[in-house]
Amino acid sequence: MDELTTKAFVLRTRNYGESDRIVVLLTEELGKVSAIAKGARRSHRRFAGGALEPFGELNVRMAPKSYGSLAFLHESRVLSSNIKVGADLDAYAWASYLTELTELMTVEHDPSRDLYDFYRDVIARLGTGPAEPVAHHYVLGLLDRSGWAPDLDACGICAEPVTEFSRPMLDSRGSGVVCSRHEAEALGLDPDDANFRPSRRIIDDTLLSYLRRAATDIPDPAELAVSDLATALLERLVDLHLGRNLRSRAFLKGLRMERRRAEQPKELP
Numbered sequence: 001m002d003e004l005t006t007k008a009f010v011l012r013t014r015n016y017g018e019s020d021r022i023v024v025l026l027t028e029e030l031g032k033v034s035a036i037a038k039g040a041r042r043s044h045r046r047f048a049g050g051a052l053e054p055f056g057e058l059n060v061r062m063a064p065k066s067y068g069s070l071a072f073l074h075e076s077r078v079l080s081s082n083i084k085v086g087a088d089l090d091a092y093a094w095a096s097y098l099t100e101l102t103e104l105m106t107v108e109h110d111p112s113r114d115l116y117d118f119y120r121d122v123i124a125r126l127g128t129g130p131a132e133p134v135a136h137h138y139v140l141g142l143l144d145r146s147g148w149a150p151d152l153d154a155c156g157i158c159a160e161p162v163t164e165f166s167r168p169m170l171d172s173r174g175s176g177v178v179c180s181r182h183e184a185e186a187l188g189l190d191p192d193d194a195n196f197r198p199s200r201r202i203i204d205d206t207l208l209s210y211l212r213r214a215a216t217d218i219p220d221p222a223e224l225a226v227s228d229l230a231t232a233l234l235e236r237l238v239d240l241h242l243g244r245n246l247r248s249r250a251f252l253k254g255l256r257m258e259r260r261r262a263e264q265p266k267e268l269p
């Protein structure tokens with residue numbers, strides 16, 4: 001195939017051999033592409049500062065599939081470095097997580113201009129305000145584009161509209177939410193019985209409304225507790241579909257705990 005020039009973001013990169021690098025790119029034209037950048041660690045002419053780093057939008061010149069199963073990356077130039085992501089630890093941690101998630105939830109040779117634009121817009125927003133609402137919106141959008149959008153409006157079992165009276169909880173099959181009474185019924189218990197303890201946390205109205213907003217747009221920031229619950233719930237959803245752990249999640253979690261500790265009222269001596 002002939003050479004091609006396209007805009008791209010680096011999703012993942014690793015050194016290969018003495019001087020090469022293998023990069024996984026999200027490209028505007030071809031979707032996800034794995035490519036080898038020969039001599040990348042020596043050539044500062046073809047791969048100038050930051051041209052093989054994540055979070056910056058690049059212009060790449062490549063020959064798709066000319067090197068075994070890998071594309072051949074000839075040259076990369078930084079178009080927009082998105083320095084705000086690098087200047088804000090919270091934005092950086094979320095950008096790392098969303099980038100890893102994008103890599104895991106996409107397949108090669110499946111071009112999607114829509115996903116490219118979505119990723120580009122979200123990365124550009126990180127570092128300009130609270131990161132979590134942006135990240136939650138992206139995770140839900142990515143699930144949707146992968147065919148895994150959770151249904152937050154109707155119960156996954158009885159298909160009735162979900163309200164706070166349904167005492168909804170996450171469907172362990174990943175469909176979205178289900179009324180908790182179905183679990184009680186399956187156990188032969190009265191859902192109103194005080195002895196009935198649902199196996200998963202009940203999603204209250206505040207959290208449900210926040211998630212519904214996040215599914216369509218970047219929501220206004222929620223209270224810390226609601227935001228943390230949304231993060232946990234979306235992680236659970238991602239896990240249901242991916243069935244594997246994300247490397248960047250530990251970093252994100254450590255940072256979040258650090259921040260929560262700093263925001264706790266100081267105890268008197």
Ligand SMILES: [Zn+2]
Pocket residue numbers: 155156157158159160178179182
């Ligand atoms: Zn139901």
